[in-house]
Amino acid sequence: xxxxxxxxxxxxxxxxxxxxxxxxxxxxxxxxxxxxxxxxxxxxxxxxxxxxxxxxxxxxxxxxxxxxxxxxxxxxxxxxxxxxxxxxxxxxxxxxxxxxxxxxxxxxxxxxxxxxxxxxxxxxxxxxxxxxxxxxxxxxxxxxxxxxxxxxxxxxxxxxxxxxxxxxxxxxxxxxxxxxxxxxx
Numbered sequence: 590x591x592x593x594x595x596x597x598x599x600x601x602x603x604x605x606x607x608x609x610x611x612x613x614x615x616x617x618x619x620x621x622x623x624x625x626x627x628x629x630x631x632x633x634x635x636x637x638x639x640x641x642x643x644x645x646x647x648x649x650x651x652x653x654x655x656x657x658x659x660x661x662x663x664x665x666x667x668x669x670x671x672x673x674x675x676x677x678x679x680x681x682x683x684x685x686x687x688x689x690x691x692x693x694x695x696x697x698x699x700x701x702x703x704x705x706x707x708x709x710x711x712x713x714x715x716x717x718x719x720x721x722x723x724x725x726x727x728x729x730x731x732x733x734x735x736x737x738x739x740x741x742x743x744x745x746x747x748x749x750x751x752x753x754x755x756x757x758x759x760x761x762x763x764x765x766x767x768x769x770x771x772x773x774x
Contacts, residue, residue, distance in 0.1 A: 605630075605732055605740045606756060608658040609689065613730045613742040613754055615660075616691045621726065621746055623693065625666050627679075630687035630732060633657035639684070660689060672767075679771040688768055689732035695724045731764045735772045739765040 602610070608630055616626060636659050637644045637651070649659060666675055672692070681688065695715075697705075701723045709717060726746035733739045741760035745753065759765075 603740075604656045604658045605687070605734060605738055608660055608687075609730050609732045609740045609742045609756065610754065612660050612689050612691055612732070613728070613744060614751060616728065616730065617744065617749070617751070621693065621728070621749075623691075624668075625672060625690060625692040627663040627666060628660040628689040628691075628732075629663060629681065629685045630658045630660055630689060630734070631684060632686050633659045635684065658686060676767045676771055681772060685735075687732060687734035687738075688771060689730060690764065690768060691728060691730040692764075693726060693728050695719055696727050697721055698723055698725070729761050729764065731761045731768060733765055733768045733772075737769060739769070741765065 612628055633649060637649060728744045730742045739758050741757055743755045743760055
């Protein structure tokens with residue numbers, strides 16, 4: 590991934606927002622129908638001073654903004670393991686300031702939620718949503734810092750453009766809480 594200063598990410602945004610948008614841009618470049626991707630977020634200045642070789646390989650120069658965060662993609666998530674179970678196995682080293690996850694899901698507009706049949710188990714609910722005519726594919730990128738700060742970016746497949754990415758701290762609260770839990774002692 591490239592340095593945040595060289596992307597289209599607005600420099601006026603805070604470091605966590607810039608990191609989320611950088612990850613969204615990177616994953617967007619890989620296309621849709623991708624597996625979930627996990628990233629460690631590290632302080633860019635610390636990375637430059639403690640791991641200069643890695644910083645150079647990542648294209649991080651001396652021009653990074655104060656407090657900038659560098660996303661580092663982790664190994665692929667194990668296939669067949671539910672996301673919540675996998676996240677429960679993570680323990681981050683102290684050098685990791687935060688983490689982020691990018692995942693694709695199907696969602697329904699609020700107007701369709703009232704028509705969800707009662708009593709569906711998870712498998713049948715997923716099938717029902719996948720067959721619903723108003724379903725939309727969305728890529729969610731959620732990042733959290735050790736202190737609890739969070740940020741999210743949502744990109745709809747039908748509006749797949751960097752100018753159409755929605756950001757906010759509470760767009761995907763459940764996933765943000767699950768990621769925050771990976772820093773619990």
